[in-house]
Amino acid sequence: MSGLFLARNQVAVVGYAHSQVVRRSTEPLGLTALRTARAAIADAGLVPSQIDGFASSSLMPTSGDHAAQDGISVVSSDWLAQHLGTEPKYVVGFQGIGQLTGSLTLAVNALASGAADYVLLHRALYSPPGKYNDSSLTQARGGQQWSAPQGFFGALPGIALVYNEYCQRYGATREAMAHVVVEARKNGARLPWGYWYDKPLSFDDYMAEPLINDPMSRLDCDIPVHGVGVFILTRADRAKDMPNKPVFISGYANAYPSHNRISLHWTLDDMMEAGRAQAARLWEKSGFTPDQIDLPQVYDAFSPYVYIWLESLGFCPEGEAHRFVMDGNIDSDRPGSLAVVSGGGALGNGRLHGVPQLLECYLQLSGRAEARQRDATTALFSYSAPNFGGAFVLTNDAS
């Protein structure tokens, strides 16, 4: 099936709420999610009984020794719907690595098809006590037997391999990546709800940070946090009578791994191959081209993702993203720039799995970004890496 998304601009984001982002909380994550969900429903001018659809993905993304418990350390849509006391018609959870784009896809499709009238999309992230990824495994079973015995464990060495291949192939330096991380933290420091509020990072501090999995330092990774983002969606015909300016979904694309590899063995070529294919689908379905996107927000949980997305989406040529950022092209304070982490991203907010990217698109296009308001009509957000995640195009002009 080719051509435009049949439901192009027929579904809109009409409200949101975001919890305070903290490093850890003694409050069960479900309670934070419920408070945020109620605030989002009210923000959209609705009451809980009107929410008849729920979509989410509840994965806690750690390789360490932490048990997931619904309502405590993860929050499923089932749990949230039950505890809000609603009687929904449609409750769905996405299983896969592209959690936010995957579950937003389910939400949009449910509305476009009429399976539900008002859908609540949430993402709730928990930060467990102790070291996030430390593991006391003494045996490697199943998929882990192919990686853990040689010390390849967790997502960090996986992205370090990809990033080093990029650096070796294109001559990228840590100085270049400093421009990404410092930019994300600068923007994050302006968000009163964010973990890094009022805590920008200097170039020198970035450069002084020791490497942990070369060429990755701790500052190239988002910090695990406790936080929740909630978005309310409905169809465009209903959205026009609601309190906030609607932000329409123009199209989306998702991707899935296409090569048989050991767990967490991503490769630069796999990412770029999937990214080019995904971008082609995104432009075809959304009816937009890269030069028509005023405000892309690319995923940055690991800093090298910014390069991968800039290049695979066609915002700069392959192998050039490191020079693109060095030249100041993503500086949110520079007129005419491509401010791809203006919302702080994951590096400037904490590990919220795509919520900062979607939130920034929504705030800017709905005119609710207050002092940070930018002039933008079209936005894009991406999540995860292109061989696992997805991307959406949004607009506030459905004409």
Added chain:
Amino acid sequence: MSARLLPVPDQASAPYWQACAEHVLKLPCCSRCNEFTLPPDVTCPSCHSLEPEFTWQPVTGRGKVRTWTVIRQSFLGGFKVPFVLVDVQLDDQPQVRMIGQLLDGPEAPLSIGDAVAVAFDDLAPGVAVPAFRKAENA
């Protein structure tokens, strides 16, 4: 320091670990299209046969370094840091990539495309894990 964790062979992987214990690298080969794959899969990822009837064939274990990382902090116990992980494209079939420790250590000079050959890390009696050593560039 705790011991390094050991692989637990299962029905699909037992021939792999048996061969490793004998310091031989064997990979599953599809009986339909003769392509290797790693890790073992239920079907053949190359020709998509539902009846690949994989056989375990010895390979040279020679390859080229695609990329590497120096692990200075490990999430798992039992590893002496720093150590080097290399992502190796096998000469036997370039689509097959393996990740292993580079036994030459973090001080050994390394470039993309460097030749390596499989070596084995003996972790316990009867248990060896594939690793790599630098080889002469062809």
